[in-house]
Amino acid sequence: MGGMGMSDTLIEVKHLKKYFDVPSGQLHAVDDVSFKIEKKKTMGIVGESGCGKSTLGRTLIHLLESTDGSIFFEGRDVTRLNAKELNEFRHQVSIIFQDPYSSLNPRMTAEQMIAEALKITKRCKKDQIEEETRRIFDMVGLDRRFLKSYPHELDGGRRQRVGIGRALAINPKFIVCDEPVSALDVSIQAQILNLLMDLQEQVGLTYVFITHNMSVVRHISDNICVMYLGQLIETCPTKELFTTPLHPYTKALLSAIPSTDITKQKEQVLMKGELTSPINPVPGCRFYARCDHSCEKCLEPQSLQELLPEHFVSCCRARELNQL
Amino acid sequence: MSENNIFLKVRDLAVEYTSDGKVIHAVNGVSFSIDRGKTLALVGETGAGKTTIAKSILGILPDRAARIRKGQIYLDGTDLLKASENEMLKIRGRKISMVFQDPMTALNPIMKVGSQIAETIRIHDAVSKKEAKKKAADMLNLVGIPRNRYNNYPHEFSGGMKQRVIIAMALACRPELLLADEPTTALDVTIQAQVIKMIKDLRDQFNMALILITHDLGVVADIADDVAVVYAGEIVEYGSKEDIYLHPKHPYTKALFNAIPNLETDVDRLENIKGLPPDPAQLPEGCCFSPRCTYALEACTRAKSALATVENRHCCSCSRWKEIDGGNGHE
Numbered sequence: 106m107g108g109m110g111m112s113d114t115l116i117e118v119k120h121l122k123k124y125f126d127v128p129s130g131q132l133h134a135v136d137d138v139s140f141k142i143e144k145k146k147t148m149g150i151v152g153e154s155g156c157g158k159s160t161l162g163r164t165l166i167h168l169l170e171s172t173d174g175s176i177f178f179e180g181r182d183v184t185r186l187n188a189k190e191l192n193e194f195r196h197q198v199s200i201i202f203q204d205p206y207s208s209l210n211p212r213m214t215a216e217q218m219i220a221e222a223l224k225i226t227k228r229c230k231k232d233q234i235e236e237e238t239r240r241i242f243d244m245v246g247l248d249r250r251f252l253k254s255y256p257h258e259l260d261g262g263r264r265q266r267v268g269i270g271r272a273l274a275i276n277p278k279f280i281v282c283d284e285p286v287s288a289l290d291v292s293i294q295a296q297i298l299n300l301l302m303d304l305q306e307q308v309g310l311t312y313v314f315i316t317h318n319m320s321v322v323r324h325i326s327d328n329i330c331v332m333y334l335g336q337l338i339e340t341c342p343t344k345e346l347f348t349t350p351l352h353p354y355t356k357a358l359l360s361a362i363p364s365t366d367i368t369k370q371k372e373q374v375l376m377k378g379e380l381t382s383p384i385n386p387v388p389g390c391r392f393y394a395r396c397d398h399s400c401e402k403c404l405e406p407q408s409l410q411e412l413l414p415e416h417f418v419s420c421c422r423a424r425e426l427n428q429l
Numbered sequence: 430m431s432e433n434n435i436f437l438k439v440r441d442l443a444v445e446y447t448s449d450g451k452v453i454h455a456v457n458g459v460s461f462s463i464d465r466g467k468t469l470a471l472v473g474e475t476g477a478g479k480t481t482i483a484k485s486i487l488g489i490l491p492d493r494a495a496r497i498r499k500g501q502i503y504l505d506g507t508d509l510l511k512a513s514e515n516e517m518l519k520i521r522g523r524k525i526s527m528v529f530q531d532p533m534t535a536l537n538p539i540m541k542v543g544s545q546i547a548e549t550i551r552i553h554d555a556v557s558k559k560e561a562k563k564k565a566a567d568m569l570n571l572v573g574i575p576r577n578r579y580n581n582y583p584h585e586f587s588g589g590m591k592q593r594v595i596i597a598m599a600l601a602c603r604p605e606l607l608l609a610d611e612p613t614t615a616l617d618v619t620i621q622a623q624v625i626k627m628i629k630d631l632r633d634q635f636n637m638a639l640i641l642i643t644h645d646l647g648v649v650a651d652i653a654d655d656v657a658v659v660y661a662g663e664i665v666e667y668g669s670k671e672d673i674y675l676h677p678k679h680p681y682t683k684a685l686f687n688a689i690p691n692l693e694t695d696v697d698r699l700e701n702i703k704g705l706p707p708d709p710a711q712l713p714e715g716c717c718f719s720p721r722c723t724y725a726l727e728a729c730t731r732a733k734s735a736l737a738t739v740e741n742r743h744c745c746s747c748s749r750w751k752e753i754d755g756g757n758g759h760e
Contacts, residue, residue, distance in 0.1 A: 363651040
C-alpha cells in the first residue's frame with residue numbers, strides 16, 4: 106500500500122485471518138485483513154461491537170494465534186517466530202484494555218504492577234526498579250502518593266493511568282489501545298487522550314487505537330480502518346474518511362453519529378436491520394442485507410480496491426456510486 | 430405556560446445516602462419542570478446524581494440507604510413524595526415508566542419476552558390474558574420487532590432488540606412520563622440512531638413527557654427541548670437546548686463541550702477539566718465546581734451562589750458568568 110519506503114513501516118499484516126471454532130460452525134472474527142502502520146503513527150480501528158476489532162488487536166500482538174496470514178513486525182513475520190524470538194517480540198509490544206476495573210490485579214498495588222513488568226523484561230537492574238517505577242508514575246501523570254494504592258482505591262481515570270503505566274513499563278515500540286477511554290467520563294476521557302498523544306510524541310510510540318467512538322478516533326488517528334463482520338471494508342487517512350467516505354456502510358455509520366452542532370442537524374441515513382452473524386458467512390459482501398445499494402454483483406467475493414490515492418474500499422459498486 | 434399546566438414539577442429536591450456511617454449528598458436542591466410532549470435532558474458525569482433524581486420521581490430509591498431530605502415532586506398536581514406505596518404502585522408503569530441503561534440485565538432471562546410485556550399490562554389493566562397477549566404483541570410490533578418473536582427468550586435477542594423490548598414494556602400502559610436512563614449508552618451508534626428515532630416518534634405519538642438521562646451531548650442535541658446540566662448533585666445550568674448549546678455560560682458546561690472531540694472542528698489538544706468531580710461525602714463548601722474551575726476566586730470557594738437568570742428561562746449558578754462572558758446575555 107502506498108509509496109512509503111519499507112523502513113517507515115513498523116507493522117504490516119497480510120491476509121490475516123482469525124477463526125474460532127464454535128458449536129454451530131466457524132466464526133470468522135478476522136477475515137483476510139491487510140494493512141500497514143508507519144512508525145510513530147496511530148491506526149484507528151472502528152466498527153460496531155462484534156465486528157472483530159478487539160480480536161484483530163489481540164492477534165496483532167500475538168495474544169491470540171492467527172489462523173492464517175502474516176504479521177510483519179519490523180520486517181519479520183511474527184507468525185513464524187520460535188519461542189525465544191516470540192518472547193523478544195513480546196517485549197516490544199503492549200496492550201491497554203478497555204476496562205481498568207478488570208484488567209488490573211486487585212491484589213497488587215499500583216507500584217507492584219508496574220514493577221512486575223520491569224522485572225519480567227529485565228529492562229533495568231534490580232536496584233533501579235523503584236526509581237524507574239516512580240519515573241513511569243510521573244510519565245503517566247500519577248501522583249506518587251498512589252504508589253501503594255490498590256486498584257479499588259483508585260477512580261477509573263487513575264486506574265487507566267496505571268494500565269497505561271504498566272503497558273509503558275516494558276518500553277514498547279507498539280501499543281494496542283483497546284477502547285481505552287470508553288469506560289471513562291468525558292472530562293477524564295480528555296485527560297487520557299491527551300496523555301496518550303503526549304506519550305506518543307515523547308517516546309515515539311506507534312498505536313493501534315480500537316474504538317467505536319468516531320469522534321475520538323477522528324481526534325487521535327492518522328489513518329483509519331473500518332471493519333464490518335470481520336472484514337476490512339475501507340481504509341484511508343483519517344481526514345479523508347470523514348470528508349469522503351466511499352463505502353455505503355461507512356457513510357451510514359458516520360451519519361448515525363448524533364451531532365453536537367444544533368444549528369445544522371444532519372439528515373440521518375437510518376440503517377435497516379442489525380449485524381448478521383459472522384458464523385459460517387457466505388462469500389460476498391457481508392453488508393449486503395443492510396445495504397440500500399446491493400445488487401447481484403455484491404454476492405461475489407469483494408476485495409479492497411484503491412479508488413483514490415491511499416484510499417482503499419471493498420465494495421464493487423463504490424466507484425459507480427461515488428462517481429469516481 | 431401557566432403554573433397549573435405544568436405536568437411534572439420537582440422543587441428543591443435533596444437526597445442523601447448513608448453508607449458506612451458516611452452521609453453521601455447525592456442530590457442537593459434540584460428544581461425543574463417539564464410539560465407533556467416535551468423532553469428534558471439531564472446531562473452530567475458519573476455520580477452527578479442524575480439517576481438518583483429519576484429514582485426519586487419513580488419512588489424506587491433503596492429504602493434503607495436513601496433518604497429524601499427535602500423537596501416536593503408534583504405530578505399533575507399530586508405530591509409523589511407524600512403518596513402511599515399503594516398509590517405509587519398505581520402510578521408506576523401507568524403514569525410514569527422508566528427505561529434502564531443496561532438491556533442485558535433488565536429482562537427476566539427465563540421468561541418469554543412477550544409474556545414479560547403482557548405481565549406488565551395485566552398488572553395495570555383489567556384485561557383478559559388473551560387481550561394482554563394481543564396488546565403485548567402490538568407493542569412489540571410498535572417498536573419494530575416482528576410479532577412472531579413473542580415466544581423468544583431474551584438471550585435470543587441482540588442488545589438493540591432487548592432495549593426495544595424494554596421500551597415496549599415501559600410504554601405498554603401508555604405512561605404520561607418516561608424516564609430514560611442512558612437508554613442507548615450500551616448500544617452501537619447505528620442501533621442508537623434507530624432507538625432514538627423510535628423514542629422520538631413514540632413521544633410525539635403519545636404526547637409523552639420524557640426525561641432523558643445521558644452524558645452524550647450529541648444525543649441531547651438530537652432529542653431534547655430543555656437541558657439541565659448536573660454537577661455534584663446540583664443543576665449548575667438550565668435552559669432550552671439553544672440556550673445551552675449556543676450560549677453556554679457556566680464554566681463547567683463550557684468545559685464539558687470543550688472536553689469532547691467532535692466531528693466538525695479540529696483541535697490539536699482537548700481541553701482537560703483538571704482534577705476529578707468532588708467526593709459526594711465531602712462536598713466543597715462553596716461552589717462545587719470551584720476546585721476544578723479556572724475562573725474560581727476565593728469567594729467562589731467560600732459561598733455557593735444560587736441559580737440566577739441569564740435570559741428568560743436560561744439560568745446559571747456561576748456568580749461570575751457575566752464577568753467571564755463580558756457581560757452579555759445571548760449576544
